[in-house]
Amino acid sequence: MERSKRLVIKLATGIDDAERVAQAFSVASTALAAGVEVSFWLAGEAAWLALPGKADEFTLAHSASLPDLLNALINDAHVTLCSQCAVRRNIKDGDQISGITIAGSTSFVEEIMREKTQALVY
Numbered sequence: 001m002e003r004s005k006r007l008v009i010k011l012a013t014g015i016d017d018a019e020r021v022a023q024a025f026s027v028a029s030t031a032l033a034a035g036v037e038v039s040f041w042l043a044g045e046a047a048w049l050a051l052p053g054k055a056d057e058f059t060l061a062h063s064a065s066l067p068d069l070l071n072a073l074i075n076d077a078h079v080t081l082c083s084q085c086a087v088r089r090n091i092k093d094g095d096q097i098s099g100i101t102i103a104g105s106t107s108f109v110e111e112i113m114r115e116k117t118q119a120l121v122y
Helices: 015-033 044-050 066-076 083-088 105-112
Strands: 006-011 037-042 078-082 100-103 117-121
Touching: 006 015, 006 044, 006 105, 015 037, 015 044, 015 066, 037 044, 037 066, 044 078, 044 083, 066 078, 078 083, 078 105, 083 100, 100 105, 105 117
Parallel strands: 006 037, 006 117, 037 078, 078 100
Antiparallel strands: none
């Protein structure tokens, strides 16, 4: 696939909805491996996954390691923590895992409106 294609994924559920979390991370990682530019947003209850050690709490049979998938996305994609979601959970800039940025809905809208961009929400 061309690198000019972009996939923006917003995950808005936490580890209490393990299937949805696994699907979002799996789709993002697969797209990344296929050469697609990926932007991955942590919103709602998924905001907690931006904190060190929280991905380690995730378990789902026959699912890839969430910490490994998150690290791959941080290293090779762009991972963003929703600023409003962070504030609602008292997560301050600097609390998140290194490599995860914090941005608001304006940035999300700008990303999804780019040409050749597909947006998915989980």
